[in-house]
Amino acid sequence: MLTETPLGTYIHPVDSTAGAWTVTHADRPHMYRIVHRLPDGVARVDTLVDPDNLESKLQKWAREGFVRHVPEETDARPERHRFMQALKRVSKDTEAIAFSLPNGAGGPLVPAVDPAYLFTSRTHNVLLDIGENRRILLVGHTGTGKTSLIEQIAAQTNQGVLRSNMNGQTTVGDFVGFWTVKGGETIWIDGVLPTAMREGLWLIIDEVDFAEPAILAVLTAVLEPNGRLLLKEKGNEIVAPHASFRLFATANAVGAMSQYRHLYQGANVMNEAFLDRWRVYQIDYMPPADEARVLMRRFGDRLTDDMATTLAAIAADCREAFVREDLSSAFSTRRLIDWTDLMLRTGDPESAAGPTIYAKVTAEDAALIRGIIARHIAL
Ligand SMILES: Nc1ncnc2c1ncn2[C@@H]1O[C@H](COP(=O)(O)OP(=O)(O)O)[C@@H](O)[C@H]1O
Ligand SMILES: [Mg+2]
Structure with missing residues (x-):
């Protein structure tokens, strides 16, 4: 039947x-x-x-x-x-080639290997894209691990990296280059983009959604895999990309993350034509289990499994509060590591939270975070 x-x-x-x-x-x-x-x-x-x-x-x-x-x-x-x-x-067939990127040329710009760094499954596609010389845009909240993912891949492959943050004073001159007078002579100084292109460095453009239009215009020209840069200011000199040159960008509130734009004051909308030139990966905060593993790797025997799990749960709760807009400040893995580090010295989570968390946020946020911590730890 x-x-x-x-x-x-x-x-x-x-x-x-x-x-x-x-x-x-x-x-x-x-x-x-x-x-x-x-x-x-x-x-x-x-x-x-x-x-x-x-x-x-x-x-x-x-x-x-x-x-x-x-x-x-x-x-x-x-x-x-x-x-x-x-x-x-x-x-x-693609699985076999996962970690086989060619080695970079080394040098002082290679980031230091972070021994606590955990390569999670999100690494796989990014590695393949780097191999295929694709432009990679990582979008996600502050402190989810966008910049460090690229830096740690570079560290593992002995590849030099330049970073340029668009949410600050970066000018077109810094980015492209400028003329200056040195010893009575007028000389051209390459900006970060032509420097990275000529020397085969990886360039990470942080917070690209804050870049001014003039910088985006220059950037767009080199987004094709072998895109060349035209230095108009330098008599139309053409800069061809070195084979090792790669371009990365990070953003908080682009594409799938646009719904959070109000959390990142001043971020611009990126148009579709611009976005279509990138592989766009959304990077979320690590799952609490992974973040607990990161803490264990970072602090070794000084932290028990149970403590790491509790701390990761506190971070996860703070992030939920941030996304709900109860908290106005994000809670990065960096902040969690720093707080843990200090509490292992002071033996007191509350006083350790002062310089690593409370002093960096508004009084209301501090009170809310204190409440979240108290739900997990009897202070
Ligand atoms: N997979 C990971 N393993 C270990 N530490 C990580 C990992 N991802 C992020 N971190 C840590 O989290 C912090 C924030 O990462 P970062 O790359 O600066 O974030 P974002 O660029 O997204 O703001 C850094 O201190 C970094 O070392
Ligand atoms: Mg970053």
């Missing part, structure tokens, strides 16, 4: 050549229709069976390792499975 509904598509989770068996109600009462399609989409079997016959088929498929998928999702459109099976087949 058939106990539960047998309708649905049965696929093999491992053997992608096995195809899919689909069971639907037949037009005739008490009969079922069975269709078997191979990954090429051609139906090899298309037959009507009675319940007993279906029952023995179900047992056979179960023995062979087929599993059923929810009918309403799959019934009408078995090709959805074929798509995923085919994609898995063609994409699995």
